[in-house]
Amino acid sequence: MKTRLIAALCALTAMTAPALAQQASPWPMAYKAAPVEAQLAKVKQGVNEGPFRPDWDSLRGFKTPAWFQDAKFGIFIHWGVYSVPAYANEWYSRNMYVPGNDAYNHHVKTYGPQNKFGYKDFIPMFKAEKFDPAAWVKLFQNAGARYVVPVAEHCDGFAMYQSSFTKWDAADMGPKRDVTGEIAKAARASGLHFGLSSHRAEHWWWYHKGRTYDSDVNDPKYAGLYGPAAPTGLPADKPDNWPDSDLLQNWSPPNKEFLNDWMARTSELIDKYQPELIYFDWWTSSPLFEPLMRDTAAYYYNRSAEWKAPGIIAYKGSQFAEGSAMFDLERGKSDALKLTPWQSDTSVSIKSWGYAQNDSYRTPKSLIADLIDIVSKNGNLLLNVGPRADGTIPQEIATVLQGMGAWLKVNGEAIYGTRPFLYFGEGPTKSGHVRQVGQFTEKNVTSFTREDIRFTTKDGHLYALGLERPADGAVLVKTLYAGTPYLDRQIDRIELLGSGAVTWQQTAKGLSITLPQSGADAMPYALRISFKK
Incomplete structure (x- = not known):
């Protein structure tokens, strides 16, 4: 509106x-x-x-x-x-002068009529x-x-x-x-x-x-x-x-x-x-x-x-x-x-x-x-x-x-100083709206899924960041399947930031990764993907 x-x-x-x-x-x-x-x-x-x-x-x-x-x-x-x-x-300063507005009614009830107590009178307070x-x-x-x-x-x-x-x-x-x-x-x-x-x-x-x-x-x-x-x-x-x-x-x-x-x-x-x-x-x-x-x-x-x-x-x-x-x-x-x-x-x-x-x-x-x-x-x-x-x-x-x-x-390290990957990510959850350029499309809380994964790059590394960590630790990055055109080098090592190396396998279905199991409300996670020289 x-x-x-x-x-x-x-x-x-x-x-x-x-x-x-x-x-x-x-x-x-x-x-x-x-x-x-x-x-x-x-x-x-x-x-x-x-x-x-x-x-x-x-x-x-x-x-x-x-x-x-x-x-x-x-x-x-x-x-x-x-x-x-x-x-x-923060629109109180305007709304307190709009008859019928909730802020107007609150102001009169709490502070008195606007000719006796106006917005200016809040300044000394x-x-x-x-x-x-x-x-x-x-x-x-x-x-x-x-x-x-x-x-x-x-x-x-x-x-x-x-x-x-x-x-x-x-x-x-x-x-x-x-x-x-x-x-x-x-x-x-x-x-x-x-x-x-x-x-x-x-x-x-x-x-x-x-x-x-x-x-x-x-x-x-x-x-x-x-x-x-x-x-x-x-x-x-x-x-x-x-x-x-x-x-x-x-x-x-x-x-x-x-x-x-x-x-x-x-x-x-x-x-x-x-x-x-x-x-x-x-x-x-x-x-x-x-x-x-x-x-x-x-x-x-x-x-x-x-x-x-x-x-x-x-x-x-x-x-x-x-x-x-x-x-x-x-x-x-x-x-x-x-x-x-x-x-x-x-x-x-x-x-x-x-x-x-x-x-x-x-x-x-x-x-x-x-x-x-x-x-x-x-x-x-x-x-x-x-x-x-x-x-x-x-x-x-x-x-x-x-x-x-x-x-x-x-x-x-997966956030600061990074630049975008060739593709921003994958998963079913949409955020924003291209046609409406995303203004005021935010929900109070967006429910992401275990399939929602985003990418960043820095210093020759690719980072895969999961927006919802699966409790069972099973991650599948579909974009990075064996033979994907998005990679020009072979993967050498994958590490979970804050933890260490994880096991992985690249198949026709995607990059399969096993994370340590976590609680139901675990924070998003970040994986550092290193490549063979």
Whole structure:
């Protein structure tokens, strides 16, 4: 459904943007014209200095750096003011202003009406008094992660970094710390790569429902947090097949001031934190963002070339030309091997990206199976955690990360630094959907079978990784049958990582392997296959 909404919005913007712009007058932003213009001048200079230009032909010169292809596993962090109410999910900041929404009813019952207690009033409660970035990074390292990507600004408009373009940031309010900067420093000090994510584009319409009744969104004093809160902009000639959605019925294209502010904030993040990866959320897919996407890519690629640390842009929609950035699948996977590196992002928590009370959580086994499946298809897994408002990571999440790390300590050589085999794997279980590019196709837990096997390669070895270990130890790798065209050398030795050599036989039916017997809920396994010289 979300993909359909995005496509419909893009189509509407392309066809009716001028009419919508005339109908809609968004709530005034706290727009700092002078510093924004100064930053835009810097961007204009930067897009014309360096190896890249702001056109798609030039930007197709983007190459995914080797560190990313080697890393395979990163940590995503959704942390912000929404972790204070910790109700339902990270959309609380919007949903609490939508009459009839469960979060709206919960808010009124728990905190009072929105004109007396608004989202802004959670900020002083967001103290982050136990936030220890070094401890976070240690946990992530123990989990086996090789890069860290915090959300620098979510759709709620509260920047989790020290910004020159708003006072509504974590350095001036709430924690009164440059959260993004501290995570960057801790990550790099420990040898992890650092990226960041921006969801600022969605902020254009995020709080608009709060303008339809008596709420604090209507108070000009808080325009820096709630603005623009774009009001309804539905055209009179709405298509008959228009999705029945609050988002679509109350949406208008962003104006020049908002786009300029977005560009200034995005380039500020690039300059200030020099991320090795930038992740953009959905709404930059609007055609009105297209020139900004080209400018952002050229500026970022040119700047990162100066730092001699080529940057990566991860995107989920259609806002970048193929080959100019790296494609990402949200809560989904590809069901085929991709020739270029890609990324899948999902969360340890099932119901929410940010911390929410009474959430459910994935298991280490299910996430390791996903990691193997993704890596075999030339992808990376970016796994999200949602810390509490005080800065602690829930024990349920820490336990999952520790379980993943224990597996990777034994089997990591079949994951890190690997490259795809000629064929990603075999087995009956499908993951993702090629036609729908896998967005939101994730199930909470995918049930793999003993026949689901994936392949990776490194240093002349072939690795066969089973997603479900058979209790009786009998494995048959059908792809590697005697005479298979996928092998150009004879097998010499097969070892179970963490255990040692295993017995095997290559027949017309496949490669038959005998593993030590295991328990019913054993973790996935990895086999190192060596060849005769």
